[in-house]
Amino acid sequence: MKTDENKLKKITQENPFRVPEGYMEGLTSQIMKQIPEIEKPEAESISWIERLRPFIYLAAMFAGLGLFFRAVTFLDDADNTFATDTLLVSSNTPDFSLGITSNEALSDDDEEYLDYLENQYTAALIQDELNSEP
Structure with a gap:
């Protein structure tokens, strides 16, 4: 056992990795001799187009x-x-100069429908105005 302990102490005191003498002194110059010089390529000119x-x-x-x-x-x-608003209701009023009466041009149902649309559109415009004010 004592011999094993002596060997262990001896091994820990010595450096097991060795380099030949003078190896590190000329290493840089040897490597630089082996590397070829890289020439910088000239930049290509770019045309204006x-x-x-x-x-x-x-x-x-x-x-x-x-x-x-x-x-x-x-x-x-x-x-x-150009349409100023897509919700605009256009009413076709009869031309009385041609002798067409309102009864012939628009029936009662049509007039009710146009009145309803006009009221709905007016209510929507008023609601938009009320909502848009700060």
């Missing part, structure tokens, strides 16, 4: 969107009249 290309695409996109919205509004308003 390649620099402007993203801006041209951006302008084309906005022009396309503008034409799209213009076409949509043109197709919606074929008669060139």
Whole structure:
């Protein structure tokens, strides 16, 4: 047992890893000799059209969107009249100069229906006005 303890003490005092003498002195220079020098590539020149290309695409996109919205509004308003409100009720009043009486133009049911719609629309407008005020 004593011999094992002596061997253990002897091993812990010695460094088991050894490097040959003079190895670390020339290591850096040897590594630098083996590495080839890297040449920096020259930057390619970018033409002005390649620099402007993203801006041209951006302008084309906005022009396309503008034409799209213009076409949509043109197709919606074929008669060139703009609807100010979608809830407006239009009533077709008879033209009395043609000799048409109101009984012939609108029946009682139609008049009741138009009165009802007008009352509902008026109530909705008043409610919107009351809700929108701070």
